[in-house]
Amino acid sequence: MPSGQTLPVLVTFVLFVALFSAGSLRYESFFSAQVLLNLFTDNAFLVVLAVGMTFVILTGGIDLSVGSVVALSGVLAARLLAAGWAPVPVMVTVLLVGLALGTAMGLVIHHLELQPFVVTLAGMFLARGMCFVISVESIPIRDPLFTGVAQAAITLPGDTFVSPSAVLALLVVAVAAYVLHSTRFGRGVYAVGGNEHSAMLMGLPVARTKVAVYAISGTCSALAGLLFGFYSLSGYSLAAVGTELDAIAAVVIGGTLLSGGVGLVVGSLLGVLVLGIIQTVISFEGTLSSWWTRIVIGVLLLVFVVLQRLLVRRPA
Amino acid sequence: MRRATGSPLLWPLLALAGLLLYNLLVTPAFFALRVQDGHLFGSMVDVLRNGAPTALIALAMTLVIATRGIDLSVGASAAIAGAVACTWIAGSPDPAAPGTAVVAIALAVGLCLVLGAFNGMLVSAFGIQPIIATLVLMTAGRGLAQLITDGQIVTVSNPVFSGVGGGFLLGLPIPVLLTGAAFAAVALLTRRTALGLLVESVGINPTASRLAGIRSRGIVWGVYVLAAVCAGVAGLMISSTVNAADANNAGLWIELDAILAVVIGGTLLTGGRYSLTGTLVGALVLQTLTTTVYTTGIRPEVTLVFKALVIIAVCLLQSPKLRRPSTRRRRGEPPAAPPAPEPVAPATPTPASAR
Numbered sequence: 001m002p003s004g005q006t007l008p009v010l011v012t013f014v015l016f017v018a019l020f021s022a023g024s025l026r027y028e029s030f031f032s033a034q035v036l037l038n039l040f041t042d043n044a045f046l047v048v049l050a051v052g053m054t055f056v057i058l059t060g061g062i063d064l065s066v067g068s069v070v071a072l073s074g075v076l077a078a079r080l081l082a083a084g085w086a087p088v089p090v091m092v093t094v095l096l097v098g099l100a101l102g103t104a105m106g107l108v109i110h111h112l113e114l115q116p117f118v119v120t121l122a123g124m125f126l127a128r129g130m131c132f133v134i135s136v137e138s139i140p141i142r143d144p145l146f147t148g149v150a151q152a153a154i155t156l157p158g159d160t161f162v163s164p165s166a167v168l169a170l171l172v173v174a175v176a177a178y179v180l181h182s183t184r185f186g187r188g189v190y191a192v193g194g195n196e197h198s199a200m201l202m203g204l205p206v207a208r209t210k211v212a213v214y215a216i217s218g219t220c221s222a223l224a225g226l227l228f229g230f231y232s233l234s235g236y237s238l239a240a241v242g243t244e245l246d247a248i249a250a251v252v253i254g255g256t257l258l259s260g261g262v263g264l265v266v267g268s269l270l271g272v273l274v275l276g277i278i279q280t281v282i283s284f285e286g287t288l289s290s291w292w293t294r295i296v297i298g299v300l301l302l303v304f305v306v307l308q309r310l311l312v313r314r315p316a
Numbered sequence: 317m318r319r320a321t322g323s324p325l326l327w328p329l330l331a332l333a334g335l336l337l338y339n340l341l342v343t344p345a346f347f348a349l350r351v352q353d354g355h356l357f358g359s360m361v362d363v364l365r366n367g368a369p370t371a372l373i374a375l376a377m378t379l380v381i382a383t384r385g386i387d388l389s390v391g392a393s394a395a396i397a398g399a400v401a402c403t404w405i406a407g408s409p410d411p412a413a414p415g416t417a418v419v420a421i422a423l424a425v426g427l428c429l430v431l432g433a434f435n436g437m438l439v440s441a442f443g444i445q446p447i448i449a450t451l452v453l454m455t456a457g458r459g460l461a462q463l464i465t466d467g468q469i470v471t472v473s474n475p476v477f478s479g480v481g482g483g484f485l486l487g488l489p490i491p492v493l494l495t496g497a498a499f500a501a502v503a504l505l506t507r508r509t510a511l512g513l514l515v516e517s518v519g520i521n522p523t524a525s526r527l528a529g530i531r532s533r534g535i536v537w538g539v540y541v542l543a544a545v546c547a548g549v550a551g552l553m554i555s556s557t558v559n560a561a562d563a564n565n566a567g568l569w570i571e572l573d574a575i576l577a578v579v580i581g582g583t584l585l586t587g588g589r590y591s592l593t594g595t596l597v598g599a600l601v602l603q604t605l606t607t608t609v610y611t612t613g614i615r616p617e618v619t620l621v622f623k624a625l626v627i628i629a630v631c632l633l634q635s636p637k638l639r640r641p642s643t644r645r646r647r648g649e650p651p652a653a654p655p656a657p658e659p660v661a662p663a664t665p666t667p668a669s670a671r
Contacts, residue, residue: 062447114631115585117386117447121572122627129620136617237617245455258448291462291563298456305444305452 008255008308009267015300016270019277027284033160039276040166045070045227046275047169049247050254050268051176052220055213057251058180059193060260061116063214065105065123066221067243069098071236072127073225077146078139078235087145095222101127102218106211120214124244131237138236141229150230165227172220176265189213193260249297250275253304274300327633328580328597331626335604343611355484359607361492367603368491369394369550370570371596372498374577376546378595379506379539381578384519384587385439385446387543390574392457393431394551394567397424399461401552402470402561405477417476425548431457432544436537450540454571461563471560481556491553498546503592515539519587576623577602580630601626 024031040047049066056063073094080090101123109119141147153161180186188209191199200206229235254271256263278296282288339346339359349358373390380387401420408416431453438449483490506512517525518532526532550570555561579585580601581594605626609619 108628108631112632118575118579118585118627118631121576122624122631124572124624125620125627126624129618129622129624132615132617133621136615245451248451249455252448258445289462289467291459291467294459295456295463298452298459301448301455302438302452305438305448306442309442309444 005255005262005264008304009264009270011307012254012267012270012274012304016274016277019274019281023277023281023284026281030280030284033156033158035280037156037160037162037166039273039280040169041163042231042279043272043276044163044165044169045224045231046243046246046250047269047272048172048220048224048227049243050250050272051172051265052217052224053244053247053251054176054254054256054263054265054268055180055189056116056217057193057248057256057258058189058260058263059210059213060196060258061109061210061213062120062248062258063102063105063123063217063221064117064120064244065101065127066217066224066247067240067245068124068127068131069101069218069221070225070228070240070243071131071238072134073098073222074229074232074239075131075134075139075235075237077226077229078141079134081141081143081146082139087143090143091226094226095219098218098220098222098225099215100218102221103211103215105218106214109214110207110210116214128237134237135235136237138234141233141235146230147233150233163230165230168223168227172223173265173269180265185209185212190261193262195261246275246297249301252308253300255304255308257308325582325591325594325597327630328582328594328601331580331630332597332601332604335601335608339604339608339611343608346608346611351487354487356487356489359611361489363600363603363607364492365489366607367599368489368495369553369567370573370577370603371599372495372546372550372553373543373570374574374581374595374599375495375499375502375592376539376543377571377574378578378581378583378590378592379502379515380446380543381575381583381585382515382519382587382590383536383539384522385536385539386575386585387435387450387540388447388571389431389435389450389453389457390543390547390550391567391570392454392461393428393544393547394554394570395458395461395561395563396431396464397428397548397551398555398561398566399464399470399563400424400427401477402472402555403464405472405474406470411472412474414474414476417474420477421480421552424552425545428544428548428551429541432541433537435544436540439540440533440536458563461561461566465561465563467563469560469562473559477552477556478559479556481553481558491557494549494553498549499592499596502542506592511535516588516590519590573602574599576627580626 020036049070053063053066076097077090077094080093081087105119105123108114109116149164152164154164154167155161180189188199188204191202191204192206192209196206228240232239250271251263251268252258252271253274254263254267254269256267275297278300279293282290282293346359349356349360351357373394377387377390401424404420404423405411405416410416435450435453438444438452439446442449479490481491485493506515514525514530514535517528517530518535522532547567551567554566577598578595580598581591581596583590583594602623605622606619609622610616
């Protein structure tokens, strides 16, 4: 049982090490702690998104709205700050909007028995549309707290540094791992994804669990939107277009089964790091154009999906 | 015939009628038609013409969804088709010759055939979930299209190629005729032969249909190939209207619109029974909504909010939970009843409060 869960994660880890080694052999300055830490800094918001997505996918659902919610959070935060709100109430408001949107989608999905795909698609359009309603143009963020966080760097031994966002993202991963593996709720998530009907017969709170995972994903998206706001110091309606696909890809590459019930949140972190290191290699290569990133991610996705299929088919 | 009067088509038709009524009251010019140089023009023609690529993709998507699948890669396939055709025309020694365009179109459609076969293989032979199997091509596809165009927007000028998206035949726009012909062909093929029944049976229970002697693998393979080919033709329409291939933006999110059209048309995403007429109406609802937003003078970006409201309204109406307690319950729910005016009604307050 654990091998089915940990093997894909190990494969992802080996892949990450292989990509990092290949990069280190090929480019002189590649092999450094800073390159590694930059992966976390550059992809902090994607890590948070992937964590939320992991919860949803573990229950056998999907959340297509996350990219739009990132943009909405950024635009909303920028607009409220421009209107003179203090930064802390802005952050709280943004997180509450994400929580409310996620909860609403979860309630509709569970209680009206609609497909997560369609409901979160509606959420995606709604959130993106609301961005445009708030502002079509990019709004700069000039708040001292936001710019302070954006420019802050936590120095680590060996003359390296990492952004506060990256630390926060890792904290989210740690909390998620704890919740999934050491709490009753976490077991419920795996149980619902394994077999919803059985979970219901066993007396598990299926409704609460299913609504909660979308609420978690919504909140994670809003948090990711804030991190993206720190990163880009602006709110833009067209930000993070297609990021939901990156998040899903990261979760799948991290070994979580889309049919639900199997997967580790650490895998999703590794999935994001694999996507990140591909981008790093391509930027080091210089001559390699950005579209190779997409093609390579697609091929990797294919490899992992086929691999998972083979792994899952064997015990069945 | 029973299908046409049955409840699945009722709500989308009401939605369409509501939108048209709104236009009749607010912008009567919407219905004006004029003939210029023997070609038909007007907002209604625009609706059909601009909606043609989405409708064509939605047609194939209906069959894919009927087999309990989904195809997320059609937008990418459309981009690839446009990229291949334009790159071929731009690179040929005689870019304006009709023969060049024919070869380019054949090449694009042929490549889409391969892409569809790839999707079909992942779904039917490898047994991978359709949403993920097609996500592979959705992710990689636009990268491939950019690879083909070398990251540039390739512009072409070829009268035959421009005809695919911008031409007229017998006074009617060619994309509309193409999509109409595709609808007629698929409807004949699936409703006058047993093929439609087989598709439905595969969607309802793949294992049972296989045991009953239906070649479910072949059928599943077939619908993905059809989806990719339709996407390819739609991609040619899109790129030919602007005489250019934009690998990044051509057909962006068209798969979501197509799925939406199918869902609005009353086909359930869980597979099984499907309605081609419903999909056609669904596609018309979406395009009429978009055009209405434009002609009413609301900022076009806000269309997405209305789209979301339409999906929510239609989904709520189709929700198994709301349907099960049958008519008694529905009568007791007036707020959910009129789906058509709903997207239109908040039209004025929403932007006003935002400004």
